[in-house]
Amino acid sequence: MDERVREHATVLVDWSARIDAGDDVVVSVGPAAHDLGVAVLEVLGERGANPVIINAATELQSAYLDAREREFDEDPAHELALYRNADSVLLLGGGRNTAELADVPGETRQEYRRSRAGIREARMDTDWVSTQHPTRSLAQQAGMSYRAYQDFVYGAVLRDWEALAGEMDRLKDVLDDGSEVRLIKAETDLTMAIEGRTAVNSAASVAYDSHNLPSGEVFTAPYATEGTVLFDVPMTIDGRRVQDVRLTFEDGEVVDWSAAQGEAVVTETVETDAGARRLGELGIGMNRGIDRVTDNILFDEKMGETVHLALGRAYDATLPEGETGNQSAVHVDMITDTSEDARMLVDDEVVQRNGRFRWEDGFEDA
Incomplete structure (x- = not known):
């Protein structure tokens, strides 16, 4: 594993999310963010946190939205409870296809978003952090080679954040x-x-x-x-x-x-x-x-x-x-x-x- 993946995970857990021992953490992992997910879970284990892992593949969401034939239930209780009981949510982006949701009708996306308003608010009430693992699909979308895109991502992520904050x-x-x-x-x-x-x-x-x-x-x-x-x-x-x-x-x-x-x-x-x-x-x-x-x-x-x-x-x-x-x-x-x-x-x-x-x-x- 590229050592920068481990550095990314450490910055995310320690600097960005400020996770401590005993914290309850939801970790949402994109399918192409596997390496970052592994590194993050290792750091969370070292810190003594309690993770719940979610598969965030857009292919799964697309399949569900395409197949849905009736109105969406508003803020399903089991999903709402997950975020209401979480201290932190870590969103590890990294899909295989950046256009996976392009064929889902706009009206369906709108209805789904509206039906999850309470869940979204509960997630945003946590110490949530969104980040991105460098993937080949994102490198292609950026018009860059994969190696160049990795350098770009880590140049943006692995910074002296205290100096930039000043x-x-x-x-x-x-x-x-x-x-x-x-x-x-x-x-x-x-x-x-x-x-x-x-x-x-x-x-x-x-x-x-x-x-x-x-x-x-x-x-x-x-x-x-x-x-x-x-x-x-x-x-x-x-x-x-x-x-x-x-x-x-x-x-x-x-x-x-x-x-x-x-x-x-x-x-x-x-x-x-x-x-x-x-x-x-x-x-x-x-x-x-x-x-x-x-x-x-x-x-x-x-x-x-x-x-x-x-x-x-x-x-x-x-x-x-x-x-x-x-x-x-x-x-x-x-x-x-x-x-x-x-x-x-x-x-x-x-x-x-x-x-x-x-x-x-x-x-x-x-």
């Missing part, structure tokens, strides 16, 4: 003190309110209210969104290619949308429920170890010189205690490139220009 704190402070964010670039002029929100320094650890490995972003929950945005970074959503998505917001809600490719996917997303037409997240990528688009949202949204916005559910960590943010059965991220002819302003002051932050070398010349 750097990202500078942007967190700016957003915490701000009232409004404006994003300006070609075909984009979007304004979002952030007053009263808390920005999350997403340093790949639940100790930072961060639930992805790799991470490397600062995010918050915007509201009162106005204007238009072009998402020019291509991506795959539910196994289907989506490119050049344009959204127009009025009074915080999507009122018009289009896409050069995959418009049906966007339509299915915004029509899931009322909350799917509103933003649940504004995220700014700061992980410069991710230096190329790979058509994998877990990595691409953290890339330096990008901004992503998510339609749907807002994360509680960004909200004042006792306040409920945007609710939805979906949380769908879309990315825009801010490396050229782009500005991000907070309260009318330029914080990022052409991908460079105002405290970075080269900002004035960007």
Whole structure:
């Protein structure tokens, strides 16, 4: 086994999930993430945790959804109990076919998501962390050789997370003190309110209210969104290619949308429920170890010189205690490139220009 797999598992268990002896842990393992699953279970055994292992093969989910002929039961009790009784959930992504769910009708996916709303909330109430094992299918999707893709993944995952957390704190402070964010670039002029929100320094650890490995972003929950945005970074959503998505917001809600490719996917997303037409997240990528688009949202949204916005559910960590943010059965991220002819302003002051932050070398010349 590649020693980096063991390092990945150790970072996930110790830094990201902060698992201790006696913790009850659900481990969801993709079929091509077997090696990472083995390494994670070894580390959990050494730490004295109590794991339950789930086979997360998308082929199994696809078979079930295709065969279902009646309405889905709402939040089946046995599945709900699993997550309500878990301390942590580790999601080890790694499938054989990234398009496995592409043939499942969109209406079926929507109904299934809505039927599992309580289960999803119970899972998100745990110290959950999602990560990705480098697989051949993902390397192919990224247009890379398997060896190069492995190097890419571990370059993004095996970082000095404490050092990056210190750097990202500078942007967190700016957003915490701000009232409004404006994003300006070609075909984009979007304004979002952030007053009263808390920005999350997403340093790949639940100790930072961060639930992805790799991470490397600062995010918050915007509201009162106005204007238009072009998402020019291509991506795959539910196994289907989506490119050049344009959204127009009025009074915080999507009122018009289009896409050069995959418009049906966007339509299915915004029509899931009322909350799917509103933003649940504004995220700014700061992980410069991710230096190329790979058509994998877990990595691409953290890339330096990008901004992503998510339609749907807002994360509680960004909200004042006792306040409920945007609710939805979906949380769908879309990315825009801010490396050229782009500005991000907070309260009318330029914080990022052409991908460079105002405290970075080269900002004035960007």
